[in-house]
Amino acid sequence: MEAQTKGYLVAEPVFLRACRGESVEHVPVWFMRQAGRSLPEYRALRGTGSILDALADPDLACEVTLQPVRRYGVDAAILFSDIVVPAHSVGFGVDVVPGRGPVIAQPFRSAGDLERLRELTLEDIRHVTDTVDKAVLALAETNTPLIGFAGAPFTVASYLVEGAPTRTFGIIKGLMHSDPALYHSLMDRLVQMTITFLRAQVDHGARALQLFDSWAGSLTRDEYVRFALPATKQVLAGIADLDVPTILFGVGTGEILDLMATAGTNVMGIDWHVDLDEGRRRVGGGPVQGNLDPARCLNGAELAITATREVLAKAGTQPGHIFNLGHGVLPETDPEVLTQVVRVVHDEGKAGVR
Numbered sequence: 001m002e003a004q005t006k007g008y009l010v011a012e013p014v015f016l017r018a019c020r021g022e023s024v025e026h027v028p029v030w031f032m033r034q035a036g037r038s039l040p041e042y043r044a045l046r047g048t049g050s051i052l053d054a055l056a057d058p059d060l061a062c063e064v065t066l067q068p069v070r071r072y073g074v075d076a077a078i079l080f081s082d083i084v085v086p087a088h089s090v091g092f093g094v095d096v097v098p099g100r101g102p103v104i105a106q107p108f109r110s111a112g113d114l115e116r117l118r119e120l121t122l123e124d125i126r127h128v129t130d131t132v133d134k135a136v137l138a139l140a141e142t143n144t145p146l147i148g149f150a151g152a153p154f155t156v157a158s159y160l161v162e163g164a165p166t167r168t169f170g171i172i173k174g175l176m177h178s179d180p181a182l183y184h185s186l187m188d189r190l191v192q193m194t195i196t197f198l199r200a201q202v203d204h205g206a207r208a209l210q211l212f213d214s215w216a217g218s219l220t221r222d223e224y225v226r227f228a229l230p231a232t233k234q235v236l237a238g239i240a241d242l243d244v245p246t247i248l249f250g251v252g253t254g255e256i257l258d259l260m261a262t263a264g265t266n267v268m269g270i271d272w273h274v275d276l277d278e279g280r281r282r283v284g285g286g287p288v289q290g291n292l293d294p295a296r297c298l299n300g301a302e303l304a305i306t307a308t309r310e311v312l313a314k315a316g317t318q319p320g321h322i323f324n325l326g327h328g329v330l331p332e333t334d335p336e337v338l339t340q341v342v343r344v345v346h347d348e349g350k351a352g353v354r
């Protein structure tokens, strides 16, 4: 497939074609959390302070978005942003504490808190769309697509309700089971914010979207169907008219992959707990993204290359594989290891290669 851009015929990037299940020249690869703390050039640029302040500076956020593309030659950039940006932008009182994660000054606990989640406007996220504008312009040179993203409503709600990262999800599970009406009102607000946030990124040139339902794996199948899937479906339906492929990802989702695959996404992200061939079977055979265990990149290039080859073997030759980690890059990862992973995927990946 070819697209007309400024009078030139530009080939559709392999990443986008693989997302649509088409055949490609080489298996595309990018890494969740590729923009961030594992890169010395990121740490040099970033300084101290909250990531939310760094994101308010479009020049800085654009540069961080581009750094991994330059260093690794990955097939896609992901916007340097965070899943809590929409809630922060409407003044919900979110901070991101280094080494810990999002912390909420006054967590969502009662109907009165709904007022604090007002409608998201384009003005609220001007810094994000300015970053997208700059990144898209810079990436045009190499025809590298930009992936926009958002947190899925359940995962964002887990932070807003719990007030801090949690292992048990006890407070949000208490809310969903004791006051489902209030829980669903919260989800309705988050659905609208998420659709606005994602549409704005595509309006400014993002060419694919990933929805992070990172903590969906904490739910039972029944809880997922009642309390997470409907909102995810609404978000995906709210962007379905945009001509961009979508990726839906969560961690520890082996038991719910078949359910997630009904949400209306093009590509299913598979975390590293499930072998890729088995994951693909569970999602019904459509395109998959994944799933190298990020921990296997911590012990030098040789061991990481072995692990990369294991994933490629499980992916097989069927079109529609986007190579990625099974979760984000760990901060202590040696960037040189990821450079070698990209090389091996490009040289040896077989899925859909003509």
Ligand code: CP3
Pocket (backbone or CB within 6 Å): 031, 032, 033, 034, 035, 036, 037, 046, 050, 051, 078, 079, 080, 081, 082, 083, 084, 096, 097, 098, 099, 100, 101, 102, 149, 212, 214, 328
């Ligand atoms: O993937 C990328 O490279 C793009 C940037 C990106 C960030 N956060 C930047 C970031 C993306 C896609 C995210 C998504 C995100 N944020 C998720 C979903 C992905 C996942 O990992 O499951 C979640 C759950 C969050 C919430 C969040 N923000 C956490 C758990 C943390 C880590 C806290 C820590 O310091 O350990 C953050 C902060 C954050 N977001 C950092 C980065 C680079 C690191 C902190 C910093 O540089 O200040």
